[in-house]
Amino acid sequence: MSKVKGPVSQFIEHNYRHFNAAALIDAAKGYEAHLDAGGKMMITLAGAMSTAELGISLAQMIRQDKVSIISCTGANLEEDIMNLVAHSHYKRIPNYRDLSPQDEWDLLEEGYNRVTDTCIPEEEAFRRIQKHIHKIWQDADQKGERYFPHEFMYKLLLSGAMQENYEIPVEHSWMIAAAEKNLPIVVPGWEDSTMGNIFTSYVIKGEIKASTMKSGIEYMAWLADWYRHNSAGKGIGFFQIGGGIAGDFPICVVPMLYQDLEMHEVPFWSYFCQISDSTTSYGSYSGAVPNEKITWGKLDIHTPKYIVESDATIVAPLIFAWILGM
Known part of the structure; x- marks a missing residue:
């Protein structure tokens, strides 16, 4: 499907011809082709991409239906909102x-x-x-209601309780874009985040029951059901930013369905790209080449596979710019 591209995309296509630059444009074109064929895409956020203000481009991807589901760390879930309400108080230290x-x-x-x-x-x-x-946690606890971490954050944003504290344009917040679309999110290892630590402190003090927050096992079970109901046709692609649990957790849903639940009709992930500066090394899952995932039942032999060994804060916005036609 031929599309008119803007100046950023034109610059990329003219200049990015070799090595990681070529891998970047190959991955972007593969992402675009996957969507054009009717496929869905999961984006996984590791590291501190929200603090790196990826929301400026990711929010547009969400609003323009270029992403169907997100897997992120608890830090990325909360840090977009932190930037939203406290941006003017952040301090940048170039000589860190x-x-x-x-x-x-x-x-x-x-x-x-x-x-x-x-x-x-x-x-x-x-x-x-x-x-x-x-x-919001207390209200749910007292009513005997249970929600996932991202659902509590959606409640917070959609309530408008902090609207007077917004310090950046709402167009730059990917969490606001996600909340407005009720975008599916999975947040593995949420307890590792600041808000997870704070919630745990209330549990230890006996103020809130731990069960009020739905768990990682429940996230995996929910994701298994979502995958089964969304993987028809062209299937679901996997766009991984960084390494770690944000990517490791959701990619395992396919071999779990196939091997442990014996649902042999479940398709593999139908596109794979990882942006990472973790180079190929011994025993590093983040540095494993995509073909290794074939042996784990995650990717097919014919799955389009890309790896861009570079800085995700540079690469991801450029790939998003291409997909958005900028």
């Missing part, structure tokens, strides 16, 4: 490589938590969200 242990301690004393060159302000970010989400 030169910081001494004392410099790092001073940042902590000032209420900052550093992610590479960006410092998240604890009071304005974490605590501002905590005040509102705590009430």
